[in-house]
Amino acid sequence: MVSLRGGDEALHSAFAQLDLDPRNGRLVALKTKEEVRAALETFEAHVVELPARYAGVLKDVIQTALPDLKTADFQHLRRVAQWKFLPPRLQKQFKSPRGDDESFCEDDNAELEDTVRYFLVCPTTAISKATLQDILRRNPPFMDRDRDPRIFHVEVPALAPTSPEQAAQWSLKYWPISYKNTNPYGPHPSLVARNTAEIEAHAGKWLSLADSVAQLLHALSLGERVGCVIVDNNGERQEIIAVAGDCRWRSSSGAAEPHQGPGNVMAHAVERAIAMAAKKRLRAAGKDPDLLDRKLFCDWPLTDLEKQFYEQDNILPNGYLCVDLDIYITHEPCVMCSMAILHSRFKRCVFAQRMPMTGGLTADAVATKVDKGIGWTSSLGQGIFWRPSELNWKLLAWEWIEEDAKDSTNDCMNTTGNSDTLHA
């Protein structure tokens, strides 16, 4: 048997002996459920046009009039914006003729763009336009004027952007946005970047291994073509802890049964791999791994490939569940398996094929090829990975994007032979 001990080099050779080509692609971090929500939520705000030098005055006036206003809630929106930084749509709207010649720029005898400012007052729910107008008229610079102050209603993103790209996009679409390198709705960008860098070079290998175990059980008619690999990848350490394929069509007698209905749901690849890792832990603790064993869990190796890794005593002793381990799956795991991954406290998760109708990890919709051009494919929207507040765990998760696929029109659903209603 090939030893996988001895770090990266030994591992490379072990992988080489398996005669597998690493998949070629890249990792894209998933968006959390909260991020998806943040990207879609907007509110309407009052915006007041005024000369630049009165912006400070207005800020105080609003503060006095609305003492309960929580400006921290919209800190991501620039409070005062110059005309030239507004989205084109608003530039057009704000510049529309007033029908009078009393404009601030003439007062100031300067270019409109340089001296006029647009002040984002507050959400329209905080104060009515009439009341706001009233307040403005009792204060400078509006108090001595005949004309009403110009108040616009502008739609703005309700929550802070989670990437510089998103901030730039929103600034073009809604209102000038400020971005701080942070993500209140998911893992911090630097955390994602660091972890992506740590695993990206090897991810294609683990997925290739997951593919082959999936293929083996599928060829035996015991399972769908879904496979999974659990890896301990921390610093110098790189160990394959468990390799498991799906065997939902394996009957309690061990024979393949007709592929009807859901099959044995508990024999999904992820469930099997987690159970094998647990048995290795029992073994490492000097306990009987077959204690409380039940056939229907199918949690022992069914192929030589699975066995090769199951028999390695390479799990660190004194560990807990799958803390600090990573899991690689050929498909986005179903809701059950996604939660099993969370329950097992995995550190990182990578899947290759999105399963929009059954997958439990993704929260967002993605652009996909449909019959005629590009369409939007939604997901179940569960986003069961980074859920510290509700589900008590912060799992990092990525989708694998295959690169230079020979056949560019290839639909992965077809390449794996799995239907889109399959639960991985």
Added chain:
Amino acid sequence: MSWCGCYPAASPVAVTLRKLVHVAVGSGSYRKGPALYAQQTAFLHQIQPSGTLEDEQTCQASTADHEPGAMNAEDRVYHERFMREAINMAELALVSDETPVGCVFVKDGEIIGRGMNETNRTLNGTRHAEFVAIAGILSKHPVSIFKETDLYVTVEPCVMCASMLRQYGIRAVYFGCWNERFGGTGGVLNIHSDPSVDKPYPVTGGIFREEAILLLRKFYVQENEKAPEPKQKRTRELKTEIMPMDLHAPKQCA
């Protein structure tokens, strides 16, 4: 990808409309398509207790009780009989140093499977009572048996188990106390009824709720007494099925 057109959430905006989708079920926006069932059990029950919708799942939902208080005396006796059996399993878990969650599966008034948590002894965070019981059932029966089988479990099924039960096609779920940390049938998520390719199932919570909670309390006291030194570690490492701070009154009943 022909199903795209049938899926109720076909645009990114739809993600935020999910709540509305639940509500809209009653007004006929529910689409059959390639078997994507929309929300229609617990929610529907609150919105339209009269059950005026035509399709089969709705009828099923409207006959289910969401709160034990709504049951007639005869039904209550029936359900309490099986929940008592589930509690017996939870008590067995307690003396086995496992988180005291127990369950029984019932078909035609007969118990066909029993389970209790085994996460501690197996070092496997997925060995919940429901898994253990189903492993026993499937060694004797085909998967199709779940269509006529109900689950009685002392604590609301977690997200994982809720999804497993739906994939297997369980007929109905009755539980004791809510699981506010991991609950998959209303406690945190609504896996039993959210849009999915699988048929939804009705749930009824609150049967012997106090007893279920009391057992969990006993367990945490017992764990802490047993391990005074590594206490912090043991409680931190606790159990994936429920956690000590989760023992509040259920949201729905509070």
